[in-house]
Amino acid sequence: MRLWLAAVVLVSGCASPSLPAQKALPTVPVTRGDLVSSVQQPGQLGYLGSVQLVAQRQGTVTAMPTVGQVISLGQQVYAVDQRPIPLLYGSLPFYRTLNRAVEGEDVRQLERNLVDLGHASFTPDLSYTTSTVHAVKRWQKSLGLMETGMVSPGDAVVGSGPVRVVATNGLVGAMARPGDAVVTGTGTSHGVHVDLDRRHRSMAAVDQTVHVRLFGGRTVAGVVKTIAAVASSVDDRETIGVDILITSPSAELGGVFEGPVTVVFPGESRRGVLTVPVEALTVMPGGAYAVVVVGPSGRQTVEVTPGLFTSSRVEITGAGVVEGTRVEVPSI
Structure with a gap:
């Protein structure tokens, strides 16, 4: 019988057999700069605000505005029995007859409009004086009305500013009834409505500056004007309604005044920090983060601590990372 002997030689300190060389991956330099996190949300560009103008005068409607028409201070909203009913600015509807026997905030509101229309030069106050009477008569004369010097409910409708007509809620020849909305409209300022995902509520604040990206890549500036206090359900999502005023000149909209847009809400920021593409991060056993550094001595995995994340880059700190x-980066 033959015995075959095999000898195994162990050499202390030798490296394990080499693995096949890894295919070289693209590399990028660590950069220093400012980092700002943000959230992008879809929105709808249009005109800001919702307005309803309410009739207060009984009679036959003899004129109505057209859809798309803009009605400004002193201009006719509609007509009843051929009497023009103009738009005045304010927040308090005319609910009583205004004459020398009354005083109050509605008097001050009327006088402010008379001054803005050029029919008076006095300082508006709470008192309906002789000067008020004369100013009202001048206003009535400009409208072709009897110069009574008094103002009754229904002689004008009150809105917060210019109104862009979206719909009319009456027909010429129909009866106007006090309390009926005759015009539905919007304001004339360009704005965006966003149904903001409730998870990102902390990213929005009143008076915050945001960026609005239009179709085709153009970007304009906006400022948050209102944020709904109560969440709504839109397409099975909990959302918060946010209205944004476009602050860039209308010319920068490039003729696009309505349609879908993307709103960028900026969040946290870091100044002068080291950043890499998010794809450069790897996860080590145990959950720690690392980057693979490539230098003259080859490849080395270096543990790092991530800071602020954005959609494309992340702040990092780590020993030897400068x-x-x-x-x-697996993909650039």
């Missing part, structure tokens, strides 16, 4: 250090 501006210009090259790190691997």
Whole structure:
């Protein structure tokens, strides 16, 4: 019988057999700069605000505005029995007859409009004086009305500002009834409505500046004007209604005044920090983050602590990681 002997030689300190060389990955330098997180949300560009103008005068409707028409201070909203009913600015509807026997905030509101229309030069106050009477008569004369010097409910409708007509709720020849909305409209300022995902509520604040991206890549500036206090359900999502005023000149909209847009809400910011593409981060056993540094001595995995994340980059700190250090990125 033959015995075959095999000898195994162990050499202390030798590296394990080499693995096949890894295919070289693209690298990018670690850069230093400012980082701002943001949330992008779809929105609808249009005209800001919702307005309803309510009739207060009984009679036959003899004129109505057209859809798309803009009605400004002193201009006719509609007509009843051929009497023009103009728009005045304010927040308090005319609910009583205004004459020398009354005083109050509705008097001050009327006088403010008379001054703005050029029929008076006095300082508006709570008192309906002889000067008020004369100013009202001048206003009535400009409208072709009897110069009574008094103002009754229904002689004008009150709105917060210019109104862009979206719909009319009456027909010429129909009866106007006090309390009926005769015009539904919007304001004339360009704005965006966003149904903001409730998870991102903290990203929005009144008077906050945001960026609005239009179709085709153009970007304009906006400012948050109102935020709904109560969440709504839209397409099975909990959302918060946010209205944004476009602050860039209308010319920068490029003739696009309505349609879908993307609103960018800025969040936290970091100044002068080291950043890499998010794809450069890897997860080590145990959950720690790392980057693969490539230098003269080859590839080295270096543990890092991530800071602020954005959609494309992340703030990092780690031993030996400095501006210009090259790190691997699986895809650029």
